[in-house]
């Protein structure tokens with residue numbers, strides 16, 4: 001099957017799954033997911049499945065990307081923070097919907113590959129940083145939208161602090177892949193309002209940055225099968 005027809009099939013599947021926001025669907029149509037997968041998974045780029053991207057991490061299932069993007073309610077005027085750049089695919093989708101995307105990744109190798117993809121695809125409104133996203137991006141705060149693409153054990157305090165009043169944060173909470181929930185937090189003048197969006201399975205959010213001296217292949221392999 002041709003890429004175009006695979007894409008149409010995927011978008012139809014997303015519609016059936018309840019993704020109704022046409023801006024989100026067209027952003028997904030415009031970003032070539034095959035450019036964000038390892039070579040060996042390219043033929044499955046438009047299947048509704050998660051794809052391993054190295055370092056034990058995964059590119060989320062398109063349905064989860066679409067659901068999270070829709071839940072974020074971004075607009076052309078918004079500045080978004082994404083925690084967990086990974087392959088760069090989610091940031092690329094967001095870049096078509098918002099003014100600017102700030103994205104943080106703790107694995108330098110993954111970030112460098114993602115950066116090369118952004119340049120290649122001329123996605124010039126994405127700013128990257130190698131570091132611990134659990135701490136947020138203080139110099140650029142506050143953000144009206146924050147998306148976390150790795151499962152935290154609880155509410156990330158620094159990120160909540162960097163969320164503007166009236167702002168939204170979409171994040172999976174729950175450390176084990178069996179009891180994770182996708183939440184949307186809204187920061188109001190009176191505090192946080194929490195909505196449960198769905199059950200999900202994400203790789204864990206890990207505090208700190210891998211120690212280069214230890215070597216990336218030795219210490220940070222995580223299970224990736226079956227994760228979102």
Ligand code: SAH
Pocket residue numbers: 057058059060083084085086087088089090091104105106107110131132133134149150203204205206207208
């Ligand atoms: N949004 C990504 C999904 C990547 S999976 C995509 O579209 O491909 C989650 C990513 O979060 C992994 O790359 C992982 O290394 C990263 N991550 C986990 N904890 C982190 C932290 N504390 N700071 C920054 N990135 C983190």
